[in-house]
Amino acid sequence: MSANANRGVVYQGGGKVSVESLDYPTLALGNRKCEHGVILKVVSTNICGSDQHMVRGRTTAPEGLVLGHEITGLVVEAGRDVEFIKVGDIVSVPFNIACGRCRSCKEGKTGICLNVNPARPGAAYGYVDMGGWTGGQTDYVMVPYADFNLLKFPDADQAMEKIRDLTLLSDIFPTGFHGCVTAGVGPGSTVYIAGAGPVGLAAAVSAQLLGAACVIVGDMIPERLKQAGSFGCETIDLRQEGSMEDKVEVILGDREVDCFVDCVGFEAHGCGCDHGREQPATVLNSAMALTRAGGQIGIPGLYVTEDPGAEDEAAKIGALSMRFGLGWAKSHSLHTGQCPVMKYHRPLMQAILFGRVNIADAVNVQVISLEEAPQGYADFDGGAAKKFVIDPHSMVRNGRAA
Template identity: 65%
Template sequence: MAENRGVVFLGQNKVEVQSIDFPKMQNPAGKKVGHGVILKVVSTNICGSDQHMVRGRTTAPTGMVLGHEITGEVIEAGSDVEYIKVGDLVTVPFNVACGRCRTCREQQTGVCLNVNPGRAGGAYGYVDMGGWIGGQAEFVFVPYADFNLIPFPDKAQAMEKILDLTMLSDILPTGFHGAVTAGVGVGSTVYVAGAGPVGMAAAASAQILGAAVVLVGDMNTDRLKHVADVGFVPVDLREGDNLGELIEKILGKPEVDAAIDAVGFEAKAQGKNGQEAPATVLNSLMSVVRAAGGIGIPGLYVTEDPGAADAAGKTGNLSLRFGLGWAKSHRFYTGQTPVLKYNRQLMQAILHGRIPIAKIVNATVISLGDAAEGYKAFDSGAAKKFVLDPHGLLGK
């Protein structure tokens, strides 16, 4: 039996690289299947969504192998796989999707009806997402390969841009989805809440969609500096508790055409002593988005949060000023990104130099063995996107 190692969740604020089972051609229920492949993982990223679990803010069980951002080389293909070949270098959308159900046929692969017995939607290495083993590992099983996987047309060219292409598994399409669903277009003024990797990907997406100006708000000094360094407009939320006033200082009026929530349920209130306030981002966005504008919400919200400060938050209930959004005829779009809907066009944008996403999110390569240190640094607010290199193929 070949060996394998993976990043295992061991409880609040504790992860460890351990020996894990080599992947088998079977689903989480143990049924053997022929529609999948086994990948040698070339790159796999630490995501802010992983941090929610590691912080103890979900019901994730200990022993879970983490990781849903995966790029890899096919080393074995199941008997029912027709079009993906051994040797292909592929990007893996984080959504596990069958390609056969109603929602998959509607390009809503984030809520596939067949891959998770508990609810609509599946993902690798994530709580309540069907039990699929995560890809922060040396090797991983990917089901429904012909539908899910996108091979890069030229392996050598792809490896030259691998730090950009590794973002296709999640954060680039997630940021793009947020911008598209917020209605960003040519000449738009855009505000992005959160300067983490998804927020930066959303800012880059707004730019490529034609935004006139992209503002990015945060309370982390290093992240705000990085926002400016890569060409966006930082908004320091520590400078006041009224977002409209901060925006007015920059744009001359306290509103934008579109906004993107790249923070989610662990948001903190504006001001110098911001405390956790899960609804604060959504409420502030409703206050600054113009009448008939749009709000894209790729930031994660959960149905169960054991670490919430109040009883309502523990079941995902937020104190939203929804009447304001209704009165302003806002459009809201939520949910997991249907990655396959965007990945081919974003791959082409990367390969042809239109979106240098690795620079924009400050992609930083570390070894698989250093994953625990990467989690700690990311949790402390480092202005970086950590990319794990399980087989030493990426360079430094």
């Protein structure tokens, strides 16, 4: 492949993705130069459950969208105004694109930057309604506002030794951690994690890192529950009959938990007693039933304003039937929205580099080539208990950035 060749994973509609040739990125935003940006040679880029929502046709994502918002890269070109990031640096890219100048960014709310998406607050690479930015499941990608956005790893060789873990700093590790922080997880907490996909597993590890006494993970896929159990979580198989309160009581001797984290989102299905049919509000309603009075509920799981594949008309516009009165009566705190990755990625990097957490093992990272991405999407959609990490230039496999 020539130095300026570029390929990427492209959404083709109808549950299909393909690897296509793309233009090599330039330091430009529309018709103007982007002197605050850099071009990255992609070291690793991950398939996310949020990508899968689009590929399933559960959003209004257009065909031709270049996917990928979880990016780690090697800087190969920097704009004139980039002062602190240099060519040759290995960096983690927060999935939120943020300008660093607006009111939200100055308050640390980088998930809702006011300047990077004309449609609404907040932007992301390769994602529907998130500003039209090109995704990073590619060989090369342009990243704006580089000095503000990028997390530089302090030592390139050390970074490559830990790259299977560090690749998760762009999204799912901070997102899972954020879910736990906003759910109030701390030393001695009892925690229920809804969903044992990669974000749910990252949340479970985060709860342990924060000192939880007991972490319970619920899912309907046995392989994912086995993965959660592999690092000390209690598990609940949601295919089984019986109330959630009864199932939690068997584990805790109590019918409620201190903290609840929703890592499922809008494609939720009812548990076994509901015959597994889609019920987009079921996790939120379980959260209010299972969380103790005065407890907190973190909701990093994705909810959308438009869901063309929903089973009822209300859900198609994000209107869900919630027992909000129960949450009000129990004085619950609910926290929603994108994780502001920059709030967490540096301390979580330190936890990885100093051996405090093995996040790659917990989420079961599997490294694949860019050409294998379509199969990775298919396997992930089938419920594989894996986090697929795309390695476009074989740098992860070889253990060196070159």
